[in-house]
Amino acid sequence: MEHLPIFLTVKGKTIVVDGGGTVAVRRVERALSAGANVISCDPTPEEELQALIDRNPNALTSFKRPAQREDVKNATVVYGASEDNVRDQRLRAWSDEFKVLCNVADEPDICDFITPSIVDRSPVVVAISTGGAAPVVARTLRARIETMLLPSFGQLTEFVGGFRQAIANKISTGRERRHFWERMIDGPAGDFFLSGEKDKASNRIESDLAAIGRDDAPPMGEVYLVGAGPGDPDLLTFKALRLMQRADVVLYDRLIGDEILSLVRRDAERIFVGKLPQKHTMGQDDISQLMAKLAKEGNRVMRLKGGDPFTFGRGGEEIEVLANAGVPFRVVPGITAAAGCSAYAGIPLTHRDYAQSCVFVTAHGKNGILDLDWDVLLRPSQTVAIYMGTSNLDKLVDGFVTRGVSEMTDIAIIENGTRANQRVVTGTLYNIVNLSIEADIKGPSIIMIGGVVTLHQLLEPAKAASSETTFEMSISANKSTEEVR
Ligand SMILES: C[S@@+](CC[C@H](N)C(=O)[O-])C[C@H]1O[C@@H](n2cnc3c(N)ncnc32)[C@H](O)[C@@H]1O
Incomplete structure (x- = not known):
């Protein structure tokens, strides 16, 4: 560690800021918010600084000239923000003379300290420093921490x-x-x-x-039924992430990828409760009973489910058991697969020119027999999004065509939607069965039927979309005296 991290008490003390531009404004703002008396020195302060001066007549004194020796004499901290080498060097010399802490923007060699990048949730303040080596890293980290620490x-x-x-x-x-x-x-x-x-x-x-101290107080935990979205970890909600950091035990199934699981608190117990098509590792009732038991033992139990827990997720059944057992629970919605696939494949669920409504159905009939309300599915100008349909694709296509739907109707299969290995197969009711066999579709897939599918070519987002969050950054060669301007 090259620097000593401290939080300085400056309430009622003097801080001098020499300069009139944006850097000076940021220094003045931060000094004011820490309760300092600020002396701002510049012959021609820019508009933003002047507005700050006008708004703070008591705590902020403005001299329309560069800083002078007498200003520094009684200061606790001085900031050089004028970008004028002569002014900076004078400030440094006076700081040495009076033993005052000095920071000059972009001149690390003449600084006593660097200014960290901060997340201000006063009274909580998080300060981040990379020792001036890579302010962009500090900025990226700050953005991440800001999303974790809600403003409240x-x-x-x-x-x-x-x-x-x-x-x-x-x-x-x-x-x-x-x-x-x-x-x-x-x-x-x-x-x-x-x-x-x-x-x-x-x-x-x-x-x-x-x-506390009463024997009759049982150590009751609680259950979080959380939707993890279709796969891209960026689609988790803040609430899901917060609870993932809190849970003692996490019950997850096949749809939860490693990337998402890695965001669970490191020391939490992870229990795989399976659910492969036609092969449940643990029965639905066993899962619910296990959650109730763990919560009654005082654990914070998370049931992490793909997509949204109340959309073809049997979440309702699971919490019914908890409600009957008197176990407190909370439900956190997630982005359901159809919504995620729609966005990542460029197939809007509704569009004024193609579809005024959309329906979500499951084609997971008992024993492979389709049990669908065809009257609802056959409406014109509608998108039909089908979950768990690929194993019954031929029967589905047959069902539409024998009921009079044109074989030229557009259809898409989105496999592993929102994940790095997403694939989109498009065709018509006439050829989709063959196309899906050729593509060897095996992963979780949504089938979409309707005119909106024709928009896929035009609207499919660039593949790079999910790399937005990768931790790429250029490390600046020159050290900086500040993490963020
Ligand atoms: C048991 S359902 C769970 C649905 C989930 N609760 C939701 O809201 O998305 C499982 C089905 O969801 C669909 N599915 C889940 N994740 C998917 C993904 N990443 N891409 C495509 N389809 C997905 C598939 O149809 C899969 O067979």
């Missing part, structure tokens, strides 16, 4: 801080206190608060505190 996280911190004394009075050992804090922030109380239900959050903390 700061308010949550203040809110739970209000219970500090009550917790200290009730729980004497440090370890138990820490567990209680973790449960409070990461558990139902934190969730209530973040979803705007402050009263419920308070009640929950008070009842949890009251239950």
